[in-house]
Amino acid sequence: MFPHTCPFFLINYINPMAKIKYIEHDGKEHEIEVANGLTVMEGAVQNGIPGIDADCGGSMACATCHVYVKEDWFSKLPDKEMGEDDMLDQAFEPKSNSRLSCQLTVSDELNGLIVHLPEKQI
Amino acid sequence: MINTDVVIVGAGPTGLFCAHQLGIIGLKCEIVDNLDKIGGQCIELYPDKPIYDIPAIPECTGEELTNNLIEQIKPFNFNFHLNDRVQELKNENEKWIVKTLNGKEFLTPNIVIAGGVGSFEPRKFPTKSADQFDGKSVLYSVKDKTIFKDKSVVIFGGGDSALDWAIELSKTSKVTLIHRRDEFRGAQSSVDKVKELxxxxxxxxxxxxxxxxxxxxGNLESVEIKHDDGNNKEIKADYVLGFFGLIMQLGPILDWGLNIDKKTIPVNTENFETNKKGIFAIGDICTYPGKLKLILSGFHEGALAARGCFKYAxxxxxxxxxxxxxxxxxxxxLGLKE
Structure with a gap:
């Protein structure tokens, strides 16, 4: 019963995960565990969640991994890097709580994060 | 009708290097791209951003990479068909008839799709009501600026296009410039000029x-806009211009009977042929086990696809x-003297 002998604990130890909830525009929810270090965009793409296109592959050169983050979580996210708002200008219906999910790296702090997907990306 | 060995769809780095490989093995090609310039994403999305993973080039920008590739294929004198888009493919006697939007026709045994993530098109307003005025009074580019003389023009956007047109049209029109935030991504000198105006x-x-x-x-009368704080405002407008950058869409490629998997085209890794004989796909648009969306992978894919084209040409x-x-x-x- 020691923690280090429990395989499930071990997996968490080697590869910590955070729960991220993606809510599609029509309200359909997907809650998945995303490994720390991946981005919120990669979590969606690797798990086949519809509504995140990520055409440029995460190089902040397009705006097709655009998500909305409600106020309570928005303030907890790391600040936008230079260039993210420039790309968001070119997103579909950007709002003041818009982010590019390729710029949100999953960590323990983001456990429980909820992102809302726009009606479409392009 | 233009007779050729290969039509390359897309003039990004992958398409350009594939053209080089075709030239090396003695084949002719014609290159079509719907942008008005050569270079694809490199030139449209990140001309000034440094790239660090081109083999043997520690650092270069998208523009430098493009210029070097253009230089490298110069000896072959291939034709570029810019501002045009391949629209339709028809199979005839083991060859393809390729038709473009501007009415050009090619007869070729091979087509190499090096289309990246698709063709670039302007992003349009999300409001459905804008569609009915699309191309008449709701515009995404300016072809003839004289139509705006003495009119009310509402411009949306925060990049160079929006700023430059706001400055230019303010000379003869009543201009309102609207942007979603206080900061602009266009050149600072243009931002200063707009603030001065x-x-x-x-x-x-x-x-x-x-x-x-x-x-x-029937005719456009006004636009309603919404502030971040929720308040609305209505502005009289004869014309509305939107400059929200470009989006990439696969467009007509979807209609060519190719297998498509999540906006990419599955290929074999021997010669990058698709499920259609004589149609190859290379670069970001193709997929296979282990695919990396790197420019260097596109170069490799282009070299092998060129050899694949040889067989049919x-x-x-x-x-x-x-x-x-x-x-x-x-x-x-290569035009080199002994």
Whole structure:
């Protein structure tokens, strides 16, 4: 019963995960565990969640991994890097709580994060 | 009708290097791209951003990479068909008839799709009501600026296109510039100029607003905009211009009967042929186990696809592998004197 002998604990130890909830525009929810270090965009793409296109592959050169983050979580996210708002200008219906999910790296702090997907990306 | 060995769809780095490889093995090609310039994403999305993973080039920008590739294929004198888009493919007697939007026709045994993530098109307003005025009074580019003389023009966007047109049109029109935030991504000198014109009441500048609705009965009358704080405002408008950058869409490629998997085209890794004989796909648009969306992968894919094209372009000849260092035939093709 020691923690280090429990395989499930071990997996968490080697590869910590955070729960991220993606809510599609029509309200359909997907809650998945995303490994720390991946981005919120990669979590969606690797798990086949519809509504995140990520055409440029995460190089902040397009705006097709655009998500909305409600106020309570928005303030907890790391600040936008230079260039993210420039790309968001070119997103579909950007709002003041818009982010590019390729710029949100999953960590323990983001456990429980909820992102809302726009009606479409392009 | 233009007869050729290969039509390359897309003039990004992958398409350009594939053209180089075709030239080296003695085939002709024609290159079509719907942008007005050569270079694809490199030139449209990140001309000034440094790239660090091109083999043997520690650092270069998208623009430098493009210019070097153009230089590298110069000896072959291939034709570029810019501002045009391949629209339709028809199979006829083991060859393809390729038709473009501008009415050009090619007859070719091979097509290489190097289309990246698709063709670039302007992003349009999200409001459905804007569609009915699309191309008439709701515009995404300016072809003839004289139509705006003495009119009310509402411009949306925060990049160079929006700023430059706001400045230019303010000379002869009543201009309102609307942007979703206070910061602009266009050149600082243009931002300063717009703010100066705002002080002189030559431009009305509204920030933290986005479009809500476009109104008019047959003719455009006004636009309704929404502030971040929820308040709405209505502005009289004869024309509305939107400059929200470009989006990439696969477009007509979807209609060519190719297998498509999540906006990419599955290929074999021997010669990058698709499920259609004589149609190859390389670069970001192709997929196979282990695919990396790197420019260097596109170069490799282009080299192999070029050899794949040889088989159909010269069915009676046997392809001979040669090195550029040693082959006099290749040196001739490159226009080098002995």
């Amino acid at each position: 705002q002080k002189q009441n030559k431009i009305e500048l509204l920030t933290k607003y986005s479009i809500k609705d476009v109104k008019g009965n 010269r069915p009676d000849e046997k392809y001979r592998f040669e090195f550029t260092t040693a082959s006099n035939t290749i040196k001739d093709r």
